[in-house]
Amino acid sequence: MESRCENCIIRQFNALRAMSKDELKKVSDSKVFKKVKKGEALFEEGEKLDGVFCVRDGVSKLSKLSANGKDQIVKLASKGEVMGQRSVIAEESTNLSAVAISDMEVCFIPKEIISNTLNTNPNFAVEVLRHMAHDLKEADDVIVNMSQKTVKQRMAEAFLYLKNNYGEDGDGFLNLTLSREDYANVVGTATESCIRIISDFKKNGLIKTSGKKIGVMEERKLLDLVEGF
Amino acid sequence: MESRCENCIIRQFNALRAMSKDELKKVSDSKVFKKVKKGEALFEEGEKLDGVFCVRDGVSKLSKLSANGKDQIVKLASKGEVMGQRSVIAEESTNLSAVAISDMEVCFIPKEIISNTLNTNPNFAVEVLRHMAHDLKEADDVIVNMSQKTVKQRMAEAFLYLKNNYGEDGDGFLNLTLSREDYANVVGTATESCIRIISDFKKNGLIKTSGKKIGVMEERKLLDLVEGF
């Protein structure tokens, strides 16, 4: 299970690839490997993080609790992504909670190493910056979607997103299975509305379901829906 | 009007403060001072930017057009803020348009200088990173507000935001005047709905209006509204 960062392929997908051999060695020596069970929290909103989490396997939801008690899922983080960097960089407590939505394997990397490397290796800093710039763009897109698209459109988009990013199994069901409530929290709607739309899509042959599993049947039609026909 | 970046106070508010004397000199030598009239665009969605804009005076809206023809204002940028950095860093075309909502004075800084400095001065890179981290957090907050708060709550929030960030004049009206349509695009609603809420707030004494100008009367009550009582 455990291994050296120097040899870890995951690293290729995130900013750690801009680290030098030496820096990676240090990371590897101080990192802590962790298994996290589905449903367990990696960290909670408001906590002070003393490091970042590099996801080796599994998926986590990053969400924020709102005043009315619902929580909004802002992002899904999976293999290769680093969680908690925003908080470590800004030296503030996190604005988001991270909860595993499948069993996970993560490496915890103490913040000192991250900030030291940021301060001395511009390549690394720029690489992190690039990733953050990408996240920011995505966040802007989410804002526009939230305010301009209907719940139905956002649901359709969510299914397509999951299919494109996590793929499907042999039977055509999405690899990543979310509860109806999680879907509602991604899309920003009530669980009941979410369920109704799933029923509707199913009735119209756009998707299929089997228990909690959902499969995309008519990608084209879902796309048309997202685009507004 | 024109002056040297080394002496510019504006710089204290953004990442340029982490530049060395030498770097600032280079910036100053290649920067281009520009006046932008209210309503004019600094750049349009999809454009490739060959530099960033440092705002010396005035305010710009950063917005994104959605499929249905409305545009969503994602952020207001004012004195001290730098626009276009996301695009320059990620080396992509902008995802946002920037249009002046008051007369502006900006300095255009060519991207080469920015990226050179990023690659050689880790302090600067980290400072930019910090600012971007802050923007990202704010974007997350906007997402949550969009999905969890009612239009009325978001309107109330908008007035408080403008009061706190841009202040009010001697008569208690907000210094920054937005059109009803701009308010609607900030809040993510239809212009008519926006106008109705303004009328409603006015009727209930929460705000006052005089032409396009709006003044906050009952800050406390607006706050209560935002919090959900």
Add this chain to the structure above:
DNA sequence: CGCAAAACCTGACAATTATCATTTTTTGGA
């Protein structure tokens, strides 16, 4: 100044979405 265009406002109505109440199904231990 005068006038056309733009911005603002209002009403009536329709569509979307949330809420509450209840039933059915699924799931994960004891």
Add this chain to the structure above:
DNA sequence: TCCAAAAAATGATAATTGTCAGGTTTTGCG
């Protein structure tokens, strides 16, 4: 295996918000 708890589903209804179709006021410009 069985049972309680959780999750999913559905109906009825209310609240929120958008749309369309007019008005009125304000603004900028020849």
